[in-house]
Amino acid sequence: MIYLENIFVCLAIPLIIAACLLKGETRRFTVFFTLGFLVCLLSAYINSFIAAAAANNGYASLTITQAMAQITPICEEIMKALPIFFFIAAHRHGRDSIVAASLAVGLGFATFENCFYIMEYGSSDFLFALTRGFTAGVVHASCAAILGYGLALTYRRGRLAIPCAFALLCATSTFHSIYNLLVVAKGAWRTAGYIMPVITAAVVIIGMMNTKLKIEN
Amino acid sequence: MVILETLDFISYIVGGALAATWGTLSFWRARREKGQSLLFDMLSGFYACILMCDIYYLITWTVEDYPFLLSPGDLSWVGALMFLITIALELTDRWTPMQRKAARRYRLPALVAPVVCIAFNMAYIAIYPNLIFNYLLYAVPTVILSYFALWLFLTEHKDGVQPGLKRYHLTVLGWIVVQLFYDLFSTLGWDYGYAVPFVICSWLLTLTSTSVYFAAYRLHKHERKVVDG
Numbered sequence: 001m002i003y004l005e006n007i008f009v010c011l012a013i014p015l016i017i018a019a020c021l022l023k024g025e026t027r028r029f030t031v032f033f034t035l036g037f038l039v040c041l042l043s044a045y046i047n048s049f050i051a052a053a054a055a056n057n058g059y060a061s062l063t064i065t066q067a068m069a070q071i072t073p074i075c076e077e078i079m080k081a082l083p084i085f086f087f088i089a090a091h092r093h094g095r096d097s098i099v100a101a102s103l104a105v106g107l108g109f110a111t112f113e114n115c116f117y118i119m120e121y122g123s124s125d126f127l128f129a130l131t132r133g134f135t136a137g138v139v140h141a142s143c144a145a146i147l148g149y150g151l152a153l154t155y156r157r158g159r160l161a162i163p164c165a166f167a168l169l170c171a172t173s174t175f176h177s178i179y180n181l182l183v184v185a186k187g188a189w190r191t192a193g194y195i196m197p198v199i200t201a202a203v204v205i206i207g208m209m210n211t212k213l214k215i216e217n
Numbered sequence: 218m219v220i221l222e223t224l225d226f227i228s229y230i231v232g233g234a235l236a237a238t239w240g241t242l243s244f245w246r247a248r249r250e251k252g253q254s255l256l257f258d259m260l261s262g263f264y265a266c267i268l269m270c271d272i273y274y275l276i277t278w279t280v281e282d283y284p285f286l287l288s289p290g291d292l293s294w295v296g297a298l299m300f301l302i303t304i305a306l307e308l309t310d311r312w313t314p315m316q317r318k319a320a321r322r323y324r325l326p327a328l329v330a331p332v333v334c335i336a337f338n339m340a341y342i343a344i345y346p347n348l349i350f351n352y353l354l355y356a357v358p359t360v361i362l363s364y365f366a367l368w369l370f371l372t373e374h375k376d377g378v379q380p381g382l383k384r385y386h387l388t389v390l391g392w393i394v395v396q397l398f399y400d401l402f403s404t405l406g407w408d409y410g411y412a413v414p415f416v417i418c419s420w421l422l423t424l425t426s427t428s429v430y431f432a433a434y435r436l437h438k439h440e441r442k443v444v445d446g
Contacts, residue, residue: 069277070289153258154303160255160310163302163358167262170296174269177289178276185280 002119008041011115025100032083032101036108039079043109044116046075069184073176080105080144081169088155095152099145106144110137131194138197139179142204143172175200232423234275236430237268243434247441256440259304260433266297267430291354298358301389304436305365308382320372327368330390331360337397355400359393366390382439388432 012034019030051067084102087093093101114132121128150168154161182193244261273290312320338356342349370386 073289074292150258150262153255157255157307157310160303160306163299163306163361164259164262167266167296167299167303170292170299171262171266171269174266174273174289174293174296178269178273181273181276181280185276189276189280 002116004041004044004116007115007119008037008112011112012037025097028097028101029104032087032104033108033111035083036080036105036110037112039083039105040076040109040112043072043076043079046079047072050075069177069181073180074173076109076140077143077147077169077173077176080109080140081147081165084144084148084151085165088151088161098152098155099148102144102148102151103141106141107137109144110140113140135179135183135194135197138201139176142197142200143176145204146175147172232427234268234271236427237264237271240264240430240433240437241268243437247437254440254444255307256304256436259300259307260437260440263297263300263304263433264430266293266300267426269293270297291351295354295358298362302358302362302365305362305369308369309365320368323368323371323375327364327371330363330367330393334360334363334393334397337401341400359396362389363393366393382436385432385436385439388428392426392429 015030015034015037019027019034022030047067050071054067054071080102083105084098087101088098114137117132117136118129123129147168151161151165154164179193179196182189182196184190185193241261241264244257244264247257270290270293273288273293277288277290309317309320334356338352338360341352345352366386366389370383370390373383373386
């Protein structure tokens with residue numbers, strides 16, 4: 001059995017100390033990166049609780065595939081969005097800061113999740129580690145970046161921000177579900193699942209670079 | 218009948234996915250050429266949600282059984298509705314104070330649409346009380362969208378504040394009406410073995426969804442004209 005709380009404590013303490021010493025954007029990034037760990041830990045609790053509750057309430061036939069495709073992504077995406085909502089509500093920062101904060105939450109979440117998987121399944125398989133890094137890590141980071149980008153567009157528009165935030169949550173949850181559904185399947189579907197995040201990351205990076213070039217010009 | 222249903226499903230999924238890809242690509246091009254606009258971004262979100270919904274159902278249909286509790290594919294469809302609500306809010310935000318004042322008189326007649334939607338949804342919940350969460354998930358955005366769609370349509374019809382968008386609002390309204398009937402017929406059809414109304418309704422939904430893609434494209438073209446000035 002793996003004690004996630006202990007892993008969290010050992011990983012978060014150095015980052016919290018670093019956050020106290022740093023300033024400005026770097027401190028913000030470190031804080032949100034650590035918050036990513038925390039929301040990953042909380043999501044693990046909530047996922048287990050919902051799966052158990054569903055099994056006890058007449059959904060005993062709930063398979064791992066169904067739980068991974070339908071419960072986990074929705075819960076994880078909502079949890080990842082919470083620190084970003086708080087950040088937007090509490091501070092009036094620029095668009096870039098919002099995207100950077102949400103990206104940090106996504107990366108922190110992915111890092112903590114990867115730590116857990118490496119401990120659970122062992123660190124001897126290099127291919128497994130490489131695949132986790134390029135797929136799950138990228139999915140979490142991409143979903144968080146998309147959410148941050150969308151919120152950054154509307155957060156100053158008052159009432160527009162609420163339906164847009166909900167729509168973005170729905171979109172990222174579905175994207176995450178599609179990935180989960182593909183990787184737990186077999187054969188070509190699984191390969192498609194591994195390729196999907198890499199393509200998405202490429203599109204997001206090209207899109208961001210294009211926007212940056214346009215602004216600079 | 219199974220073949221007809223399968224054909225309907227495949228045509229709906231593939232057609233929807235193609236239309237959504239086309240919409241996303243055309244948005245991408247417009248954004249590159251014309252620069253950033255909130256409407257372009259919201260439209261891309263709308264198309265992306267429809268595309269993901271189609272992909273999710275296709276994969277679920279192929280690798281898994283039908284979703285058991287709450288399908289993220291449904292959530293994506295709700296996301297598309299929420300993007301349409303954001304678009305409606307953005308369109309109302311563009312009114313001048315004079316236009317806003319003129320539009321105020323249509324707010325009360327526009328309440329007819331949400332009342333009808335609520336009545337339909339109450340009927341569904343009465344028939345299937347165990348699906349209350351799913352119906353509420355769909356009902357809330359549908360009720361809000363129907364209100365805005367009717368309000369904007371009435372305003373356009375009488376005052377013509379944003380010319381060229383009357384058909385868009387009408388299509389959104391039509392889409393909502395067909396969805397309400399689709400839900401009613403399909404749920405009854407599953408219980409009582411009425412496969413024919415289900416197939417007819419799903420074809421109707423396919424046609425209406427296609428018209429929504431074109432309506433979104435019309436909105437897209439309208440925005441390009443606005444950006445061009």
